[in-house]
Structure formats: C-alpha cells, structure tokens
Amino acid sequence: MKPFDYIRATDPAAVQQAGGRIIAGGTNLLDLMKHQIETPATLVDVTRLEMTEIEQSENSLRIGSLVTNSELAAHETVRRDYSVLSRALLAGATGQLRNKATTGGNLLQRTRCPYFYDTTQPCNKRAPGSGCQAMEGANRILAILGASDKCIATHPSDMAVAMRALDARIEVESATKGTELLTMDEFYVLPGDNPEVETVLQQGDLITAVHLPAAPAGRQSYRKVRDRSSYAFALVSVAAIVNTEGGKITDAALAFGGLAPRPWRDSGVEEVLIGEAPSEALFDKAADVLVADAKGHGDNDFKIPLARRTMKAVLSELTGVS
Amino acid sequence: MKVTLNVNGEGRELDIDPRTTLLDALRNHLDLTGSKKGCDHGQCGACTVLVNDRRINACLALAVMHEDDEITTIEGLGQPGALSPLQRAFVQHDGYQCGYCTPGQIVSAKGMMSEFDLGWPSNVSDDLTAIPDFSRTEIRERMSGNLCRCSAYPGICAAIEDAAPEEGLKNTKAAE
Missing domain, CATH: 3.30.43 (Uridine Diphospho-n-acetylenolpyruvylglucosamine Reductase; domain 2)
Incomplete structure (x- = not known):
C-alpha cells in the first residue's frame, strides 16, 4: 500500500x-x-457518521449508507416486503464480507475485470488511454451490453441489481448541489470514451442513503448464475418483480447483473410483457428485446443465450408458466 | 499514529502506520499470531476475527478504524488447557490437517452461530422470514468464506454441529 x-x-x-x-x-x-x-x-x-439506520415510513424505506450488507439482508421489512433485495445481498460475497461491507460502498464497488486488476497490463479504466486487452483477451466475465470500444468491464454488485429493479434512488450530499436524490441510471455513467468515470459523484460527495419506494405488488425473485454455488460473482443475474392479475401481467420490473457496466434495465423488455398473458412465446419475445444490441467478444459470447435462458426461467417461476 | 485497541477484553496501546491492517496489528504488534495471513485479500478467511461479535476479515480492515470496537481473536475464545467447545470439537473430529485455516474456521463458526441466534437467513434458506435450520446445507453456505486447502470440510462441519449446543446456539429449528 x-x-x-x-x-x-x-x-x-x-x-x-x-x-x-x-x-x-x-x-x-x-x-x-x-x-x-x-x-x-x-x-x-x-x-463515525450517523448513517447507520434503516428508517421506515408509509411509502418508503430509507437505508443509511453505512448499514452493512448483513444488516440490510436480515432486516425484517426487507425480508418480508423487498425479498429480491435480501436474496441479492445473500447471494453475494461471504458472511465476513457482508458484515463489513456497507450499502454505499457496495454501490461503488469496482469491476473485477482481470485486466483492471493486473497492473502490468494496459487498462483504460485504471490508466486512461492505455488501451484495453480484454476486448481480444480473457473476457469471459465481461460485458455484452452498455459497453464501449474503450471498456467492457461489468459492475460486480448483486445488491445494486435488486435496487435497480426496485426503483431505488440514491441520496447524495455534495458541497455544490446540497442533497440530491438520483435514480440509478442518473447515478451510474456508462463507459463511453471515459471508462475511468463510473458515477456522477465528484470529490467530497457523500452517499448518505438509498431510498426504496413502497413495496411493489407481485412476486419477487433474484436468480444468480455463477461458476460455483457460493462466494462467486455473477455471470448472469436477474432481479425480477412481476405482478399478474386476471391471467395478465400488470407490472414487470427486470434488472440484470453480470451483463453491463451498471445494473442493467431495459424498459423495452418490460413493455413487451405488460398487458399480456404470460407464455413461453411472450418470454421469448421479451428476451429478443433484451439481447437485441448485445455484443459478445469471444469468451463471453455464452452470456447472450445464458441471459435469455435465465430471464425466461425467472419469468416462468414468477408467473407459473411451465 | 497512536491508537488503542480493545482486544480480548484488554486495552492495548500501539503506535502504527495508518496502513497497518487489523491483522498485521494483531500479529506483528500485539503478538497475537493465532489469526493467520492466508491470501491477505479477503478470499480465504484465515484471518477471521470478531468485531463487536460480528465476524470479519481482519486483512481487509485498517487497525486505526477499529479504536472503539471490541475485538475477539482465537486467543480470546480459549487457551491450551481451557479450550472452548468449538476448539475441543475440532480436535475430536479432526477438523483440520495442516491447521493453518483452523483459527479462522473456529472464529468464523463462532460468529456464524451468533448470526443463527439473530435468526439471519442465508442464500440457501427456503423461507427468508422463518427461523433458519441448523442443517449441513446451511452450515456449508454460511462457512463459504473459509477455505481449507487440506479439504477437511467433513470434519469441520461435524465439529461445528457437535459443538453447537455447548456453545449455546439457540435460535434454530434443530435446537428447538
């Protein structure tokens, strides 16, 4: 150090x-x-700052940014009403790490791209302008969506994927703008030409909390596909909240991990599903939209069919389509 | 930097570089060498200690950040001649071969039991809101942050199961 x-x-x-x-x-x-x-x-x-509480009001849950991943996963309200978030947290890391890792810190995790970690290799994220060896290299764990020709790193968090499906907003305190509530798509910046910039945070800005809106109607699920059954990052993960009434899907929120530089959500996928009767053909149509712009780089080509299959499996589970 | 750490119930003063991890402070400055350095990157669990009763990786913690905390190491759980129930059970069930990961396994198991007592669920719990089962499946998932290169896992699991009642494990279906 x-x-x-x-x-x-x-x-x-x-x-x-x-x-x-x-x-x-x-x-x-x-x-x-x-x-x-x-x-x-x-x-x-x-x-030492006072950001350790989970505060409940009628229509929201305010999670202090120092709440540990363990505490959040075990919180009674989260387990009951936001189970997708508990499940995502418990699918990540280990008991020891979850006891130490915080809500704010989890959002700011850096990629586990092997080239980012290897300081003997070029990496546009670690050393801007030096190049990217991952494009043509060992890119099995890297992105198929939202990447650029400068960087194909994935965001490693499970927690953030569930929060994206739950329409979480991130509370940021900054010297210049005061307190702001940002959607996750406002908070995370896609790599483009500057993959070293990952969020809109400026020096001195502090994440103070994460806000969840009222618990959504419907069933929730988090499914994570990985190389071993515990303590491994997602190759593909799906956080889903789906509500069906009278044989039709009335609400659907789907977010994806392991695919992109930020927790990925595509409103086009949800538009295909909402208002329709669940069926395998419908799920296929939604999966077509999800991967329409997906780009494999060799080793990670498998993520395209894996993302489709994982999403379809989760939708089947939540709607009872066999 | 001068800091005071509360380790195994005793206040210990030390003068350290802010870079010193909690693990290095324990081992190199306080001569508590029970906590082991395996990977030094939070992947193996050999450095597991309890901070305010919660298990953490001491290698991914800065000592200067833990001034007001109660730190418990393997030395604080039991000593030769006065072993804790978990320590005795590891001996009885051959829960190790080379023994390097053992202090971390035992401290982690102790921390895991307090998480069971709080009713915390895990990734393999079927029902997030139910009291968790003290099953082999649950133990394996919850201990996945502790690697054993000798692969003594069957003995480790047996020792944890055996020691649980004597360690005072309460809030589980198996213990009801």
Missing part, C-alpha cells in the same frame, strides 16, 4: 473539507490499495 493521511470525519461537512478518498467498510478499497490500483493520498473514514 502507498502511504496516505488518515482522517476520521465527524460530520458530512468535514468529508467535503478533507477531500480525499472516502472509506467505510473498506472490503473493496483496501484490496485495491494493496494492489496499488487505488493510491489515495488521503483516506477519509466516514464510519
């Missing part, structure tokens, strides 16, 4: 004043610092 100054923040204003890299759980950042992928000159410890 490179040397750094350590500052313990006592209030949000101190975070903005200190500048530097924010640390909370540290489960991803310290790993990256050991590899010297991240070399912050100043670390600002925010774990």
Whole structure:
C-alpha cells in the first residue's frame, strides 16, 4: 500500500473539507490499495457518521449508507416486503464480507475485470488511454451490453441489481448541489470514451442513503448464475418483480447483473410483457428485446443465450408458466 | 499514529502506520499470531476475527478504524488447557490437517452461530422470514468464506454441529 493521511470525519461537512478518498467498510478499497490500483493520498473514514439506520415510513424505506450488507439482508421489512433485495445481498460475497461491507460502498464497488486488476497490463479504466486487452483477451466475465470500444468491464454488485429493479434512488450530499436524490441510471455513467468515470459523484460527495419506494405488488425473485454455488460473482443475474392479475401481467420490473457496466434495465423488455398473458412465446419475445444490441467478444459470447435462458426461467417461476 | 485497541477484553496501546491492517496489528504488534495471513485479500478467511461479535476479515480492515470496537481473536475464545467447545470439537473430529485455516474456521463458526441466534437467513434458506435450520446445507453456505486447502470440510462441519449446543446456539429449528 502507498502511504496516505488518515482522517476520521465527524460530520458530512468535514468529508467535503478533507477531500480525499472516502472509506467505510473498506472490503473493496483496501484490496485495491494493496494492489496499488487505488493510491489515495488521503483516506477519509466516514464510519463515525450517523448513517447507520434503516428508517421506515408509509411509502418508503430509507437505508443509511453505512448499514452493512448483513444488516440490510436480515432486516425484517426487507425480508418480508423487498425479498429480491435480501436474496441479492445473500447471494453475494461471504458472511465476513457482508458484515463489513456497507450499502454505499457496495454501490461503488469496482469491476473485477482481470485486466483492471493486473497492473502490468494496459487498462483504460485504471490508466486512461492505455488501451484495453480484454476486448481480444480473457473476457469471459465481461460485458455484452452498455459497453464501449474503450471498456467492457461489468459492475460486480448483486445488491445494486435488486435496487435497480426496485426503483431505488440514491441520496447524495455534495458541497455544490446540497442533497440530491438520483435514480440509478442518473447515478451510474456508462463507459463511453471515459471508462475511468463510473458515477456522477465528484470529490467530497457523500452517499448518505438509498431510498426504496413502497413495496411493489407481485412476486419477487433474484436468480444468480455463477461458476460455483457460493462466494462467486455473477455471470448472469436477474432481479425480477412481476405482478399478474386476471391471467395478465400488470407490472414487470427486470434488472440484470453480470451483463453491463451498471445494473442493467431495459424498459423495452418490460413493455413487451405488460398487458399480456404470460407464455413461453411472450418470454421469448421479451428476451429478443433484451439481447437485441448485445455484443459478445469471444469468451463471453455464452452470456447472450445464458441471459435469455435465465430471464425466461425467472419469468416462468414468477408467473407459473411451465 | 497512536491508537488503542480493545482486544480480548484488554486495552492495548500501539503506535502504527495508518496502513497497518487489523491483522498485521494483531500479529506483528500485539503478538497475537493465532489469526493467520492466508491470501491477505479477503478470499480465504484465515484471518477471521470478531468485531463487536460480528465476524470479519481482519486483512481487509485498517487497525486505526477499529479504536472503539471490541475485538475477539482465537486467543480470546480459549487457551491450551481451557479450550472452548468449538476448539475441543475440532480436535475430536479432526477438523483440520495442516491447521493453518483452523483459527479462522473456529472464529468464523463462532460468529456464524451468533448470526443463527439473530435468526439471519442465508442464500440457501427456503423461507427468508422463518427461523433458519441448523442443517449441513446451511452450515456449508454460511462457512463459504473459509477455505481449507487440506479439504477437511467433513470434519469441520461435524465439529461445528457437535459443538453447537455447548456453545449455546439457540435460535434454530434443530435446537428447538
């Protein structure tokens, strides 16, 4: 690890004043610092700030950004009303990591692209402008949607995929704009020509909470396909909330992990489903929309049929179509 | 930087570089070498300690960030001549071969039991809202953050199952 100054923040204003890299759980950042992928000159410890509560109101749940992944997964309301979120959290990492990792930190996880991690290789995300070896290289775990010709990294979070399906909004406190509530598509930036920019956060901005709207009607599911049955990142994951009434789908929210640089959601997929009677033919039509712009790079070509099949399996499970 | 860590019920003062992980502070500065450095990247679980009763990877924690916390290491669970029920059960069931992962396995198992006591579900729990089953399937999933290169997993699981009542495991179907 490179040397750094350590500052313990006592209030949000101190975070903005200190500048530097924010640390909370540290489960991803310290790993990256050991590899010297991240070399912050100043670390600002925010774990003493009052962002540890889950507050319930009639129409929303406000999750403090320091709530650990374990606490969130085990929270009574989340288990009962937002089960897709509990399931996604429990499908990620290990008991030890979930006890340390925080809600805000999980949103800001960096990619596990092997070229990003290997400091002897070029990587446009780690060293802007140096190139990307993943395009023609070992890209089995990398993106088929939302990527660019500069970067095909995937976002590794399970939690964020469930939050995307739940229409979560991210509360950010910044010196310039005050407190803002951002949708996840506003929060995460696609790689384009600048894959080193992953979110709209500026230096000193602090994620203070995540807001979930009232629990959605319908059934919820999180299905994760991975190389081993525990402690592995998703090759493909699907977070789904589907409501059926009178034999027709009335609401559908589908978000995908392992496919793109951010939790992926495509309203076109949901438009195909809503108002129709569930059937395998309908699910096929929705899957066509999902992968219409998908691009494989060799090793990750398999994700295109795998995404289709996983989505169809989840829709069958939630609507009872066999 | 001067920090005070509360380890195994005792306040310990030390002067460390802010880069020092909790694991290195324990091993290199406080001579508590029970916690092991395996991968040093949070992948193997050999460094597992309890912080305020919750298990974490000490290698992915900065010591300076844990000043107000209660830290428990394997040395705090039991000592030669006064082994904890889990430590005794690991010996009895051959829950190891080389023994390098064992302190992490035991501390992790202790932490896992307190998670069962709180009724926390896991990825293999059928019903998220029910009291979890203390089954082999649940134990295997919940212990997936602790690797054993000698593959002593059958002995590890048997030891955990055997020690559970004596460790005071409460909130599970099996213990009802």
